[in-house]
């Protein structure tokens with residue numbers, strides 16, 4: 001059983017798409033993700049699985065916090081942008097509406113559906129990923145009535161009226 005077989009099988013799962021945002025030396029940074037999971041409601045806890053080769057992995061070890069922005073169907077361009085490994089000096093957020101959250105100061109994408117502002121409580125290294133277990137310190141509703149962006153079969157699809 002190979003990693004390729006696993007990757008192929010996972011293409012059949014449909015998920016929402018999020019932008020996990022952080023700050024690196026004062027600059028906002030974001031990466032596109034779908035491996036996020038609510039693990040507890042008491043206390044509210046969200047898990048994010050980040051590949052060890054992602055720059056976000058290194059950043060999260062320093063910042064100790066992250067914000068999970070759930071993307072709306074009209075944020076596909078943002079999902080594509082944050083999935084590309086642009087140079088750190090590039091302004092990933094050019095033309096994107098955002099503000100710092102109150103609790104952690106990480107970027108809140110104003111066009112997202114809802115955001116979970118999290119402080120890292122545990123890190124669990126598993127294979128080529130680390131599970132960052134975050135306590136949700138604030139939920140920030142933004143455009144909750146919009147349909148979500150969905151990822152399946154290696155591409156984006158949209159749902160809703």
Ligand SMILES: Cc1cc2nc3c(=O)[nH]c(=O)nc-3n(C[C@H](O)[C@H](O)[C@H](O)COP(=O)(O)O)c2cc1C
Pocket residue numbers: 017030031032033034035036049050051052053054055056057082083084085086151
């Ligand atoms: C729809 C989608 C979902 C993704 N989910 C994850 C994920 O859950 N974890 C992860 O480590 N990378 C995930 N990626 C890949 C990262 O977005 C990609 O490696 C990105 O370049 C990492 O950015 P960084 O190096 O600036 O941190 C996903 C990509 C796409 C397009």
